[in-house]
Amino acid sequence: EVQLVESGGGLVQPGGSLRLSCAASGFTFSTYAMHWVRQAPGERLEYVSAITSSGSSTCYADSVKGRFTISRDNSKNTLYLQMGSLRAEDTAVYYCASLNRPFYIYWGQGTLVTVSS
Amino acid sequence: DIVMTQTPLSSPVTLGQPASISCSSSQSLVHSDGNTYLSWLHQRPGQPPRLLIYKISSRFSGVPDRFSGSGAGTDFTLKISRVEAEDVGLYYCLQASQFPYTFGQGTKLEIK
Numbered sequence: 001e002v003q004l005v006e007s008g009g010g011l012v013q014p015g016g017s018l019r020l021s022c023a024a025s026g027f028t029f030s031t032y033a034m035h036w037v038r039q040a041p042g043e044r045l046e047y048v049s050a051i052t053s054s055g056s057s058t059c060y061a062d063s064v065k066g067r068f069t070i071s072r073d074n075s076k077n078t079l080y081l082q083m084g085s086l087r088a089e090d091t092a093v094y095y096c097a098s099l100n101r102p103f104y105i106y107w108g109q110g111t112l113v114t115v116s117s
Numbered sequence: 118d119i120v121m122t123q124t125p126l127s128s129p130v131t132l133g134q135p136a137s138i139s140c141s142s143s144q145s146l147v148h149s150d151g152n153t154y155l156s157w158l159h160q161r162p163g164q165p166p167r168l169l170i171y172k173i174s175s176r177f178s179g180v181p182d183r184f185s186g187s188g189a190g191t192d193f194t195l196k197i198s199r200v201e202a203e204d205v206g207l208y209y210c211l212q213a214s215q216f217p218y219t220f221g222q223g224t225k226l227e228i229k
Contacts, residue, residue, distance in 0.1 A: 033216055045166070045209060050217035059118065059217040095165055099220075101154040101213040102172050107165035 002026035002106045004096045009111030016086050016115070022079040022096030022108060030054075030074035032100045036081045038092035039110075048094070049081065064090075086115045119143050119212055123221035129229045136197040138224045140210030145190050147214070154213040157186055157195045158220070161206040169208075170195065202228065 008020040020036070036048040049070040050059045058070050069082040079096055093110040120143040130136045138157075146153045155173050158166035168177045170186040173193060183198040197204055205227055211220040 033218070035218065044207060044223035045160070045220060047217070047219060052216060057216070097165075099211060099213055099218040101148075102152065103156070103168060103175075103177060105156060105158070105168045105171070105211070105213075107167075109165060 002098075004098070004106055004108035006094060006096050006108045006111035009094065009113045011114045011116065012086055013117050014087060014115055017082070017084045018086065018113060020081040020083065020094055020096075020111060020113075022081075024077045024079065024096075024098075027098070027104070027106070029077040032098050032104060034072060034079045035097045035099050036070060036079075037095045037097050038090075038113075039095070040089075040092040043092075045095075046092070051079070083113070086113075088115050091115050118217055119146070119215055119219050121210055121212060121219055121221040123208075123210060123224050125224060126222060127225045127227070129227050130200045131229050132202060133199050136200050136204075136226060138195045138208050138210075138226075140188075140193045140195070140221050142191045142193075142212055144215075146212050147190065152214075153189065155186075155188070155193050156211045156213065157184075158209045158211055159204075159206055160209065160223075161203075166207075166209060197226075200226070200228070 003025045005023045035050045051070045067085045071080045095110045096108040098106040124139045157170040160166040174186040185196050207223045209220045
């Protein structure tokens with residue numbers, strides 16, 4: 001059974017940092033590109049960042065570019081999102097996701113990040 | 118990055134009636150292997166999205182046959198033949214033909 005389990009969310013002050021992790025199991029993690037997607041309360045999904053299977057290429061939404069860093073450790077089957085200079089508008093549930101063709105589309109349950117003083 | 122645009126953003130429908138959602142991409146989604154990796158996802162409140170349709174028109178395991186997908190190139194459609202109460206929520210189209218894989222803004226399906 002495929003599982004993606006996010007952790008590391010919580011309450012952080014504006015300007016602070018947080019590191020999210022996503023532990024993957026049940027599939028060959030090292031062969032799949034991975035994504036972080038977020039959803040603010042009551043809002044729609046928003047793409048945050050993506051990384052290729054080897055980690056050699058990464059992409060970011062303009063809203064987080066320069067503040068967030070995606071990475072992965074294929075030996076640990078784990079995806080990371082290092083978030084810095086956090087703002088109130090970064091408050092959201094953060095999902096780790098495999099969005100791979102043709103139908104390897106898996107989502108974690110999400111971890112809530114709240115940026116507030 | 119490929120931009121995915123959905124219409125409408127909100128769709129009030131009557132139970133038992135059909136519904137249709139459109140999705141267009143900023144460039145062709147035909148992959149070099151000849152396939153078109155366009156999927157549709159459904160998200161209920163408080164839950165992560167789940168896969169409904171992949172490769173334009175293939176229903177994922179367990180998805181009712183009232184859901185169907187069609188289209189080609191840059192224009193795609195999801196149809197629900199007869200809307201049921203459990204179909205409410207957000208629908209997203211997703212392209213996995215070109216990295217990074219991107220999705221539309223979402224269409225909110227609600228019951229009139």
